[in-house]
Amino acid sequence: MSLRAIRSHPLRSALTTLGVLIGVAAVISLVILGASLQAEVIDEVGGEDATQIYLWNAPEDAQGPPGSGARAVFTESDIDELRGINGVEGVAPYAPIGVDSLGHGGDTVAGGDTIATDPSYFAEEAIAEGRAFEQGEPEIVLTPQAAEGFDEEPAVGDQVTITFDDGSEAELTVVGILDSSEARSPFDGFGEGSRLYVPTEPYSRTTTESVGDEQRVYAQVVVSAEGPETVESVGVDLEEYLETESDAATLLPGGFVFEIQTNEELLEQVNDLLATLTGFITGIALISLLVGSIGIANVMLVSVTERTREIGIMKTVGAQNRDVLQLFLTEAAILGLLGAAAGALVGFAGGYIATQFIELPFVAPLEWAIIAVCVGIFVGIVAGLYPAWSAARTDPIDALRYE
Amino acid sequence: MDATGEEPAVVLDGVTKTYRLGEPIDALSSVSLSVPNGSYTAIMGPSGSGKSTLMNLVGCLDRPTDGRVLVDGRDVGALSERDRTALRGRTVGFVFQTFNLMPRLSALENVSLPLVFQGVSRRKRRERAGELLSRVGLGERTDHRPNQLSGGQRQRVAIARALVADPAIVLADEPTGNLDTGTGDEVLELFCELHGEGRTIVVVTHERDVAEHAERIVHVLDGEIEGIETLGAHRPVGTET
Numbered sequence: 001m002s003l004r005a006i007r008s009h010p011l012r013s014a015l016t017t018l019g020v021l022i023g024v025a026a027v028i029s030l031v032i033l034g035a036s037l038q039a040e041v042i043d044e045v046g047g048e049d050a051t052q053i054y055l056w057n058a059p060e061d062a063q064g065p066p067g068s069g070a071r072a073v074f075t076e077s078d079i080d081e082l083r084g085i086n087g088v089e090g091v092a093p094y095a096p097i098g099v100d101s102l103g104h105g106g107d108t109v110a111g112g113d114t115i116a117t118d119p120s121y122f123a124e125e126a127i128a129e130g131r132a133f134e135q136g137e138p139e140i141v142l143t144p145q146a147a148e149g150f151d152e153e154p155a156v157g158d159q160v161t162i163t164f165d166d167g168s169e170a171e172l173t174v175v176g177i178l179d180s181s182e183a184r185s186p187f188d189g190f191g192e193g194s195r196l197y198v199p200t201e202p203y204s205r206t207t208t209e210s211v212g213d214e215q216r217v218y219a220q221v222v223v224s225a226e227g228p229e230t231v232e233s234v235g236v237d238l239e240e241y242l243e244t245e246s247d248a249a250t251l252l253p254g255g256f257v258f259e260i261q262t263n264e265e266l267l268e269q270v271n272d273l274l275a276t277l278t279g280f281i282t283g284i285a286l287i288s289l290l291v292g293s294i295g296i297a298n299v300m301l302v303s304v305t306e307r308t309r310e311i312g313i314m315k316t317v318g319a320q321n322r323d324v325l326q327l328f329l330t331e332a333a334i335l336g337l338l339g340a341a342a343g344a345l346v347g348f349a350g351g352y353i354a355t356q357f358i359e360l361p362f363v364a365p366l367e368w369a370i371i372a373v374c375v376g377i378f379v380g381i382v383a384g385l386y387p388a389w390s391a392a393r394t395d396p397i398d399a400l401r402y403e
Numbered sequence: 404m405d406a407t408g409e410e411p412a413v414v415l416d417g418v419t420k421t422y423r424l425g426e427p428i429d430a431l432s433s434v435s436l437s438v439p440n441g442s443y444t445a446i447m448g449p450s451g452s453g454k455s456t457l458m459n460l461v462g463c464l465d466r467p468t469d470g471r472v473l474v475d476g477r478d479v480g481a482l483s484e485r486d487r488t489a490l491r492g493r494t495v496g497f498v499f500q501t502f503n504l505m506p507r508l509s510a511l512e513n514v515s516l517p518l519v520f521q522g523v524s525r526r527k528r529r530e531r532a533g534e535l536l537s538r539v540g541l542g543e544r545t546d547h548r549p550n551q552l553s554g555g556q557r558q559r560v561a562i563a564r565a566l567v568a569d570p571a572i573v574l575a576d577e578p579t580g581n582l583d584t585g586t587g588d589e590v591l592e593l594f595c596e597l598h599g600e601g602r603t604i605v606v607v608t609h610e611r612d613v614a615e616h617a618e619r620i621v622h623v624l625d626g627e628i629e630g631i632e633t634l635g636a637h638r639p640v641g642t643e644t
């Protein structure tokens with residue numbers, strides 16, 4: 001009978017559930033985003049990444065992802081010094097360079113992200129085909145996604161023509177294709193991408209003459225420790241060197257500080273971010289569920305008034321107060337359930353689209369669908385309590401007199 | 404219980420019902436009446452004389468302001484709302500002048516409604532409601548909704564609903580008021596049949612003609628019983644005097 005009442009006012013019922021629908025949809029899509037982000041970070045922090053230390057600089061108190069706002073202060077001689085620190089396996093400067101386009105076999109595509117770095121940036125097992133480039137050689141390593149950008153996919157050994165944003169061109173040999181297009185460090189950003197990697201010698205062109213001879217200078221550096229257990233001590237030594245003897249300390253602009261971050265810290269940061277996000281989600285959820293429950297309560301009150309006569313009839317033929325209460329609570333619960341179920345669907349769709357859009361892996365926390373449905377029923381029942389109670393209290397004689 | 408061991412179906416003992424809207428109105432004042440088991444009683448009186456008020460009390464829909472109402476031996480005024488509702492559902496079948504059917508439910512669902520609240524299974528409900536609809540001559544109309552039925556058919560659905568829980572007492576407030584003579588007669592015939600089955604029947608009417616089908620007529624005026632008229636032989640329906 002509750003269902004029949006809902007079906008007899010489809011538009012009104014649909015509008016009623018809108019509040020709950022929007023709330024649940026917002027919460028679920030945000031939860032999916034959060035879970036997907038977390039999955040991505042955990043994925044990256046796993047394995048080899050656990051030994052990596054990211055080094056950059058930023059204005060004091062700056063907020064932002066690793067590497068943002070960094071100035072080129074780490075010189076080639078700093079990099080050499082860092083390589084000498086006990087427990088360091090490799091040091092890879094990281095320098096995005098401007099590339100207009102990339103040509104292969106008569107086909108030209110936009111440059112994508114091109115990074116000048118050191119072969120130690122790649123773990124051996126990360127190269128699916130070929131090898132890492134060598135310093136000083138005209139060689140290039142591509143992510144699979146970069147290779148797929150061409151009609152005719154470049155293979156190991158092929159020549160590609162790279163056009164820098166100053167208009168100069170260079171012929172490079174493809175020496176390696178990576179095993180995945182995933183970001184290899186937080187400097188790469190998140191997710192899959194079309195990325196090109198070339199050696200810093202000769203392609204990184206930012207230099208300084210302020211300290212000693214003219215030499216290359218970098219804004220970001222990836223240091224690999226020999227093992228996860230040495231990460232901490234390397235971090236301490238690194239910081240000490242940078243603060244005291246480095247060229248970087250001389251070059252660092254006023255108000256800037258060194259940022260040294262391990263993956264563990266990065267994970268913590270993401271977790272902090274997620275905690276903030278969770279607070280935000282809870283806020284949205286509460287507000288929209290409140291709005292939703294007011295909507296349901298309102299429609300239920302109208303519905304009770306409208307059906308005063310029917311309530312009277314039911315009571316004259318022997319309906320107890322609790323029967324009437326149950327009837328209206330069921331109706332409210334169904335409204336809440338419908339809103340939550342539709343909201344869950346919309347939320348999952350929204351979360352999926354959002355994760356595809358920002359290229360995160362899609363993680364669907366299914367338990368949230370169940371939570372949403374339970375919350376929907378709960379909100380419906382809470383919202384329906386007063387209207388149902390006032391229906392149950394209706395005096396049959398008064399109700400039958402009601403026109 | 405009286406001397407014969409036969410307990411009356413309904414006893415009103417000095418019943419007063421006062422409505423307080425502004426100045427109090429005594430819709431009934433000190434009414435005493437005994438309705439024997441298996442009797443057929445008509446209640447007559449001008450508009451506003453308190454007939455519906457009386458029926459609501461007998462039907463356990465309302466409580467007296469003063470005095471006692473005994474239905475099936477139980478003091479309605481002393482019962483909790485819950486017990487009063489249960490007594491109403493099981494003992495009394497009410498037929499209203501305005502039918503009072505549920506507009507969204509089919510004839511069959513309307514008839515089975517009282518059984519829903521008595522926890523009867525769906526299958527049994529449908530079976531029993533189907534039987535009663537056939538009995539009132541609506542076996543072919545079970546899936547029609549009230550707005551798809553004529554006035555007389557609606558009244559018969561309402562009677563079927565009043566009977567579905569097999570009540571000992573059947574109350575009808577102006578059951579023929581909205582019907583033409585022909586369909587009215589069919590309805591009255593049904594009441595005679597029910598009386599024949601041993602049920603207690605109380606019918607409110609303002610038509611002498613309708614009242615004469617009963618065994619006795621209670622005349623009400625200004626909230627008081629003016630007199631009780633006992634009729635002789637039971638007059639068959641459809642014959643004019």
Ligand SMILES: Nc1ncnc2c1ncn2[C@@H]1O[C@H](COP(=O)(O)OP(=O)(O)OP(=O)(O)O)[C@@H](O)[C@H]1O
Nearest residue numbers: 422423424428430449450451452453454455456457
């Ligand atoms: N709920 C109520 N509140 C106030 N007064 C009421 C109420 N119900 C009935 N009355 C009053 O009680 C008196 C008796 O009403 P009742 O409905 O019993 O009359 P009736 O004999 O059934 O009349 P009719 O033949 O017109 O149906 C009337 O004066 C009416 O105004």
Ligand SMILES: [Mg+2]
Nearest residue numbers: 454455456576
């Ligand atoms: Mg009346």
